[in-house]
Amino acid sequence: MNNIFAENAVHPIVEKFGAMSAKEPIKTIEEIDQALKDPKLPLLPRLDIMVIKSDTFNRLGYLEQYLENSRQGFELAQAHKKQDYASRFKLDEAEALSQLNKWEQSKVVFKEALVTIETLDNRFLEAQAKSKFGLASYYNEEHEAALKLLLDAYEIYQEEAPGFLATTLANIALVYDATGEHETAIDYFFKSLSYIDEKEQEQNASITYYNIGYVSIKVKKYDQAEEYLKKSLTIAEKFNIVQGVAFAKSQLGLLEYERQHYETAEVYLKESLSLAQNIKNQRLINATMSDLLKNQIKQGKTEEVDVLINQLMARLSDKEDKDKLVVLRHAADHYSDQGRFQEAIDYYNKVINVFEELIKSNRIKEMKKLQNEFNDKLQQQELEILKQRNELQQLNLEKQESQKTIFILAALILTTLLMSALIFWRREKISHQKYAELALTDELTGVPNRRQIFSIAERELNGFFRENGKLMFCLLDLDFFKRINDSYGHDVGDRVLIEFAVAIRCAIREHDSLGRIGGEEWLLILNQVDVDDLDVVFDRIRSQCAKIDVDGLDEVITVSMGVTLAHSDDESIEVALKRADEALYDAKHQGRNRYAIKLRHG
Numbered sequence: 001m002n003n004i005f006a007e008n009a010v011h012p013i014v015e016k017f018g019a020m021s022a023k024e025p026i027k028t029i030e031e032i033d034q035a036l037k038d039p040k041l042p043l044l045p046r047l048d049i050m051v052i053k054s055d056t057f058n059r060l061g062y063l064e065q066y067l068e069n070s071r072q073g074f075e076l077a078q079a080h081k082k083q084d085y086a087s088r089f090k091l092d093e094a095e096a097l098s099q100l101n102k103w104e105q106s107k108v109v110f111k112e113a114l115v116t117i118e119t120l121d122n123r124f125l126e127a128q129a130k131s132k133f134g135l136a137s138y139y140n141e142e143h144e145a146a147l148k149l150l151l152d153a154y155e156i157y158q159e160e161a162p163g164f165l166a167t168t169l170a171n172i173a174l175v176y177d178a179t180g181e182h183e184t185a186i187d188y189f190f191k192s193l194s195y196i197d198e199k200e201q202e203q204n205a206s207i208t209y210y211n212i213g214y215v216s217i218k219v220k221k222y223d224q225a226e227e228y229l230k231k232s233l234t235i236a237e238k239f240n241i242v243q244g245v246a247f248a249k250s251q252l253g254l255l256e257y258e259r260q261h262y263e264t265a266e267v268y269l270k271e272s273l274s275l276a277q278n279i280k281n282q283r284l285i286n287a288t289m290s291d292l293l294k295n296q297i298k299q300g301k302t303e304e305v306d307v308l309i310n311q312l313m314a315r316l317s318d319k320e321d322k323d324k325l326v327v328l329r330h331a332a333d334h335y336s337d338q339g340r341f342q343e344a345i346d347y348y349n350k351v352i353n354v355f356e357e358l359i360k361s362n363r364i365k366e367m368k369k370l371q372n373e374f375n376d377k378l379q380q381q382e383l384e385i386l387k388q389r390n391e392l393q394q395l396n397l398e399k400q401e402s403q404k405t406i407f408i409l410a411a412l413i414l415t416t417l418l419m420s421a422l423i424f425w426r427r428e429k430i431s432h433q434k435y436a437e438l439a440l441t442d443e444l445t446g447v448p449n450r451r452q453i454f455s456i457a458e459r460e461l462n463g464f465f466r467e468n469g470k471l472m473f474c475l476l477d478l479d480f481f482k483r484i485n486d487s488y489g490h491d492v493g494d495r496v497l498i499e500f501a502v503a504i505r506c507a508i509r510e511h512d513s514l515g516r517i518g519g520e521e522w523l524l525i526l527n528q529v530d531v532d533d534l535d536v537v538f539d540r541i542r543s544q545c546a547k548i549d550v551d552g553l554d555e556v557i558t559v560s561m562g563v564t565l566a567h568s569d570d571e572s573i574e575v576a577l578k579r580a581d582e583a584l585y586d587a588k589h590q591g592r593n594r595y596a597i598k599l600r601h602g
Helices: 012-023 025-036 043-060 063-079 083-099 103-117 123-139 143-160 162-178 182-194 202-218 222-238 242-258 262-279 282-299 302-315 322-337 341-394 399-439 450-467 481-488 490-507 531-546 573-589
Strands: 471-478 513-518 521-527 559-565 595-597
Touching (some): 012 025, 012 043, 043 063, 043 083, 103 123, 123 162, 162 182, 202 222, 282 322, 302 322, 471 490, 471 573, 490 513, 490 531, 531 559, 531 595, 559 573
Parallel strands (some): 559 595
């Protein structure tokens, strides 16, 4: 460890623990505790080894101990007016709070520390502050602020401490990854690695290995991901860095999930979850449980899925964020696939409620921003008014003329406020429409999802009752889709679903409706079509499906269709769709790649 703050030469005990912490972190903490009991230990070495202790707790993922030691260090430094040390411990406290999911509290502490540090003329400490604050901002999805802080830190480190450039480049890469620039992120991680002596700085290398593996999964470079994640895991296990082991196993679990090796994924994810719970890393617990939920859904472990959903909902009950949204959507889709439709509907409604809460939250932020803008404009206008008054007084203008000028300026202020409010209202309306559309659209194919197509079907059925026209419901099922998924992989399967949606929309009329109700099943609603015209309709569908061309797939796509007509005695859409489902069964039983029609039950 560098003795960053001490004015005198490095104390031997500081050198000892600095060297030990990288190789024997647990033993280092135990021996530091013993050393701190020595009343004869001078103040500066005492503070230095408390810094080492904080760093070690952080690497091990012992977050509550990290927080406690940081606060103790701050009190000691503050009592002896050592502001450099006090600020460093404040930064550690803020970082610990962030990792314990107390971001708002953490942000306040970071800002207080930065204000103090900027008065100390300590450029290295300023870089550390901005680096830590930037990384915490990244973890809490404030990416613009994160990138600015990290770039500021990078500039300072270039002049003051080039040895810290590797870590800073890696953190900048994380921000690029979060904003969707994954290839750029990987480039920055490899640049970061070029600053590290991989044999002498194994722990630093381990973090970068992990990040390369983590982002490589996103760009489907699975072999590269496995190579670097396993290198990271090996080092974390070697030095008993529990948090590093937990994170590496979490990503290896996700990697095996993407490879469709669900049993192997389950082993990694459960091991990671156990470690995350031991060190109380709430962010990792939530992420790993969410990945485990996806994995167990794929394996059809219904009872375990139900337990995970309940546990995650309890953990996220006081949140209205995208993590909760992901869990709700997994739950809704799972219950829908299980045929537990009432539970699925309940969870789809919860998805929309979270969307509305997110919109409301964004609206509050926008209102605060507008209020600040209005205050600035009002202050500017008030200054203009004062300026005008002075000029009018100096020129001895009439009082009436002065009042007229003030009235005009007030009118300008009112106009500005009204225009800003109008802009805000329009932006909010567009935002609300955007989220409403997302909640009603199938994420993969862009057609209406189950909730939306059923709503359309209900509306069409009500119109049929009023007008007594012609209405036809068709259930479509891709033939042998499971075989395509199993043989060619889910990437090809997803591409088939996307192209299938395009093909059907090309085959039907503009006023007909298509929606995906789950997996490879679809609902098609046809207006004013006679039974005699079904051959023509299905021939167009079959012809468009035959044209589907997906790279890596050498099979012709075919579809089976079950058809029914709406009847005046249909009590609900479910009654009609049951007939269509029976017809679909007949079409499959008769050899697939055809349609069958069911006019009445029985």
